[in-house]
Structures are given as C-alpha cells and as structure tokens.
Amino acid sequence: MKIAVFAGDGIGPEVTREAVRVLQALGLPGLELVEGDVGGAAYRKHGHPLPQQTLDIAKASGGILFGAVGDFSLDGLERHLRPEQAILGLRKELGLFANLRPATVFQGLEDLTTLRPEVARDIDLLIVRELNGDVYFGEKGMRQTAEGLREGYDIMSYNEAEVRRIAHVGFRAAQGRSKKLCSVDKANVLETSQLWRDVVIEVAKEYPDVELSHMYVDNAAMQLVKNPGAFDVIVTGNLFGDILSDQASMCVGSIGLLASASLSEGSLGLYEPIHGSAPDIAGKGLANPMATILSAAMLLRHSFGLEAEARRIEHAVAKALADGIKGGDLGGSHGTVAIGDAVLERL
Numbered sequence: 552m553k554i555a556v557f558a559g560d561g562i563g564p565e566v567t568r569e570a571v572r573v574l575q576a577l578g579l580p581g582l583e584l585v586e587g588d589v590g591g592a593a594y595r596k597h598g599h600p601l602p603q604q605t606l607d608i609a610k611a612s613g614g615i616l617f618g619a620v621g622d623f624s625l626d627g628l629e630r631h632l633r634p635e636q637a638i639l640g641l642r643k644e645l646g647l648f649a650n651l652r653p654a655t656v657f658q659g660l661e662d663l664t665t666l667r668p669e670v671a672r673d674i675d676l677l678i679v680r681e682l683n684g685d686v687y688f689g690e691k692g693m694r695q696t697a698e699g700l701r702e703g704y705d706i707m708s709y710n711e712a713e714v715r716r717i718a719h720v721g722f723r724a725a726q727g728r729s730k731k732l733c734s735v736d737k738a739n740v741l742e743t744s745q746l747w748r749d750v751v752i753e754v755a756k757e758y759p760d761v762e763l764s765h766m767y768v769d770n771a772a773m774q775l776v777k778n779p780g781a782f783d784v785i786v787t788g789n790l791f792g793d794i795l796s797d798q799a800s801m802c803v804g805s806i807g808l809l810a811s812a813s814l815s816e817g818s819l820g821l822y823e824p825i826h827g828s829a830p831d832i833a834g835k836g837l838a839n840p841m842a843t844i845l846s847a848a849m850l851l852r853h854s855f856g857l858e859a860e861a862r863r864i865e866h867a868v869a870k871a872l873a874d875g876i877k878g879g880d881l882g883g884s885h886g887t888v889a890i891g892d893a894v895l896e897r898l
C-alpha cells in the first residue's frame with residue numbers, strides 16, 4: 552500500500568510526522584510512504600507550489616496524507632504561485648470533489664468545547680462540502696471601475712452536474728447515519744444557491760428514506776452554536792463548508808481535532824486536518840497533531856478499506872484525550888510529540 556505524504560508548511564511537517572509515526576506503528580503489510588513537496592516549501596525548492604513530480608507521486612499512490620500549506624511571507628506572490636494553490640490544485644487535478652468533515656463530540660469530554668456541555672453533548676455531525684467548484688474556482692481578478700477605483704472580483708457558480716454529484720454523496724452519507732440531510736445555501740440572495748436548492752430537491756426523490764431540510768447559511772452558523780446536536784449530515788458548497796467546518800471544530804473543542812477526507816469518484820483520496828499551517832505556533836512544538844492522526848485513520852478507512860485499523864487509531868486518540876492528554880489548543884500543556892507519544896502508547 553503506497554501512501555503519499557505531503558507535509559507542507561508551518562505546523563504541517565510537525566503534525567504530519569506524528570501521523571506517520573502512528574501509521575508506521577500499525578504494522579501494515581507493504582506500507583510504503585512516499586514524500587512530496589507542496590506549498591511554500593515546494594515553491595522555495597522548485598519555483599512552484601505544486602510541482603509536476605508531486606502530482607505524479609499523488610497519482611501513483613493509493614491515498615495522500617496532507618499536512619497544511621500557507622506561508623504569509625509568500626502572500627505577495629502572484630496568486631497561481633501562492634502556497635494555497637497546492638491544495639487547491641490537488642483537489643482539482645485529482646477530482647477530489649467530496650470533502651467529508653466529521654465533527655463528533657468526544658463522549659465524556661463535553662467540557663473541551665467552548666459551548667455549554669449540555670449544548671455540546673449530542674454533537675455528531677458530518678459536513679459534506681463540495682470541493683471542486685464555487686467561488687474558489689471561478690474567474691477572478693482585479694480591474695478598475697469607470698470611476699478609476701480598484702475592484703476585485705471572484706465569480707461564484709455551480710452547474711447542475713456538480714450539485715447533483717455532491718448531493719448524492721450527502722444523501723448516501725445520511726442513509727448510513729441518522730437519515731437527516733440539511734442542505735445549506737443562500738438561495739434567498741444567490742442564483743448559484745437557488746440552482747443548488749432546486750437540484751438537491753430533485754435528487755431527494757431518489758432517497759425517500761432521508762429527511763431533507765434546507766437552511767440559509769447565516770441561520771446555519773447560528774444553529775451550529777445554538778443546537779448543534781440537531782444536525783446529522785450537512786451538505787453545502789465550497790465556501791460555506793469551509794467556514795462552517797472551522798466553526799463546528801470549536802463546537803467539539805478545537806480546530807486541532809477535526810480531520811477530513813477529500814474523495815473522488817474512485818478510491819484515491821486526500822486526507823488532511825481542516826486547519827491551516829498556523830504560522831503563529833509553527834516551529835514551537837505546540838501544534839495538536841490529533842486532527843492529522845485522525846485524518847490518517849480516515850485514509851485507512853476510505854482509500855484502503857481498513858476499518859479495524861482506522862478504529863484503532865480513533866480509539867487511541869479518544870483514550871488519550873480521556874486520560875487528560877491535551878495540547879495548548881484545549882487548555883492543556885502537552886506538546887506535539889508528547890501527544891503523538893500518548894496516542895502511540897494507546898494504539
């Protein structure tokens with residue numbers, strides 16, 4: 552089994568190292584890890600955030616473990632050379648259109664969240680975020696208005712095929728869970744969202760066992776804090792899903808806990824924490840690697856069908872948290888390597 556490992560920038564290498572140690576400790580037969588450069592690190596070495604050789608490594612692998620990209624000192628580069636283009640490029644090039652971002656409160660650890668424990672107790676939700684379209688991939692640029700003012704623009708669009716395929720992912724995910732799907736949009740204002748809603752309603756006819764609801768994104772942001780336990784599966788677009796998942800992470804406890812899977816039509820997937828490169832804590836050994844370790848679990852489950860091994864990792868993380876192993880993000884004092892050690896001891 553060949554796994555590509557793209558650590559990236561900032562805390563990316565720190566958290567990825569711990570996830571790799573966990574993968575290696577499982578004794579997986581034929582495990583082969585192939586490293587590749589991405590992001591600012593790749594730009595500095597090869598002049599591009601997503602070099603061809605990295606793409607080749609990705610395509611030759613069965614799954615990709617990704618850390619994070621982003622380097623504020625490179626933010627002045629032309630957009631196509633900025634570190635973030637590595638992750639955007641991988642998502643697009645590999646057809647990774649379905650981003651699963653589960654947010655489940657750790658039982659008995661409701662006090663980790665910034666919500667009141669009784670509000671957080673029932674959180675067990677899955678955000679299904681479309682990853683190949685929306686305003687992130689529309690035409691964009693800078694221009695001048697007739698009055699000579701600078702104007703930035705980014706076109707938001709979805710076609711019906713893009714909405715249909717992610718809607719199917721959302722409905723199927725709901726079928727495997729509590730059979731409730733909430734589609735989040737802004738159809739009261741945006742044509743893109745009106746089409747989104749219309750298509751989701753059409754697709755719903757194929758899933759009569761799933762209870763479909765619709766919610767505007769501003770209300771969804773509010774409900775996530777008011778009554779997050781009411782959500783089962785949320786299906787939404789690229790931008791809204793990005794924002795709501797960072798918010799959901801705090802409902803569970805920390806952005807350092809949320810993993811994700813970015814899936815294609817085939818078995819190839821990319822697995823990464825939902826957080827970024829966290830330049831403010833990079834190089835200090837303070838980052839919580841649990842989100843990346845849990846992403847490695849998702850990799851084993853979704854790309855290699857290794858459910859038992861995935862659960863082994865998830866139980867070890869939950870046990871470490873239950874035993875009081877917490878990073879600074881959770882008000883604790885354990886560093887990145889100490890958290891990795893604690894998970895390894897509980898595998």
Ligand SMILES: NC(=O)C1=CN([C@@H]2O[C@H](COP(=O)(O)OP(=O)(O)OC[C@H]3O[C@@H](n4cnc5c(N)ncnc54)[C@H](O)[C@@H]3O)[C@@H](O)[C@H]2O)C=CC1
Nearest residue numbers: 619620621622638807826827828829830831832838839880
């Ligand atoms: N998939 C990716 O590679 C992503 C990359 N980015 C990039 O990352 C850079 C930083 O972006 P920010 O907006 O600051 O978001 P961020 O997620 O990197 O950090 C936000 C806050 O959360 C904290 N944090 C994040 N991960 C943590 C962890 N594992 N343990 C403890 N604390 C953690 C950070 O210290 C910071 O205070 C930017 O260049 C951005 O473009 C942002 C999000 C996703």
Ligand SMILES: CC(C)CC(=O)C(=O)O
Nearest residue numbers: 635638639793825826827
């Ligand atoms: C391109 C990334 C920086 C977008 C992001 O924040 C994410 O996917 O979570």
Ligand SMILES: [Mg+2]
Nearest residue numbers: 793794797825
């Ligand atoms: Mg994000």
